[in-house]
Amino acid sequence: MPDLHEEFKNSRFFHEARIDRRSVDALIGIAAGLTADESINQKEAVFLKRWIENNLTHLNDPIVNILYRRLDDMLSDGILDPEESEELLSLLKQFTGTSEEASMPFSAPTSLPLNYPPPIVAWREQTFILTGTMAYGPRKHCEALITERGGRIGASISKKVNFLIIGSIGNEQWMHTSYGLKIKKAVELREAGTPIAIISEEHWQRTLFG
Template sequence: MDLHQEFQNSRFFHQARIDRRSADELVGMAAGLIADGTVNQQEAEFLKGWIESNFIHFDDPVVNIIYRRLANMLSDGILQPEESIELVEMLHKFTGPTLATDKPFTAPSTLPFCDPAPALVIPDRCYLFTGTMAYGPRKSCEAAVTDRGGITSGTVTNRVHYVVVGSIGNNQWLHSSYGTKIMKAVEMRDAGIPISIISENHWQESLFG
């Protein structure tokens, strides 16, 4: 499932199609929640409930993806630390400084992807996912790898073979919270360590054709 156009094409940014007051409140609320750089369990539950109360039909892709990710993260009743980090990253992109532009969210085009993109091997290879994945929550991406005999990691180490960068990002990746992982991978690659930096699109195409 390829959702990487959902932010760009969202009706959320077209005043004629959605209640702008609720939309502006959602942006402000999200910005407030991530102001301290973290989102805790209570804050995540509050945001989920607020969306349920204020966006009854959930017919906007941006609101939908935020709500689905929240619901998935809270489905077991616990917001895990890694889920909190992923939620902060996603809300940062949602409330970013380019929000008022015609195309507020664009696929990262200045990322140091391997060129040409390498052929991917799944069994016995270690994958690290960073950024916001269009495929779904990070744990779903990891499951797609482990179900095929691969391995996943949450940190960039010598055992990681592929760093997969989520397609819902922006050109300010260098200053984002996931940029440190990418920079470390670049340093390792430049030092001769066999680690590849690839786009989510390349990963999806390799898995699903």
């Protein structure tokens, strides 16, 4: 009996990588549709998680895995709260931000106005704001690491903020994204003499974990 699986694999009409690429392109299209109204609700998040489970979890692709793990964590308690909804919207907008390029949707942010050399990060009585998408995990987990060490989480960029931490996952068009507005405001304050430090997630993690 012929091995139909091998026959398909060897067929010029069957190309697994191309099928996977189509699935990733479909995911980008779905993400673009979900973010079109500038909001993500729980029903949409559940739909997206199930779609990835049914179509893409076999890829073992780091980009898809990040998105899936975030969705799984956000929905683990059965509720997508407003903060998680905002983070998911930002994550999906980044995912679709470079969809016309041949490279992966996510890339490391470039040309960021980080403090150089990176400053010593103090914790107690210092105010932090996180922006962008953190590779470490959901924003609420990152914020918990700060508050456990005596730091505070700010509500918005102001003269009272000591550190702005930029997540490692972004795209090269950061100046045109919502999180880029926070960076721009922090740069303006820094140039005006406010002692606010703009640091990378990598530097933040080194300070935490050595």
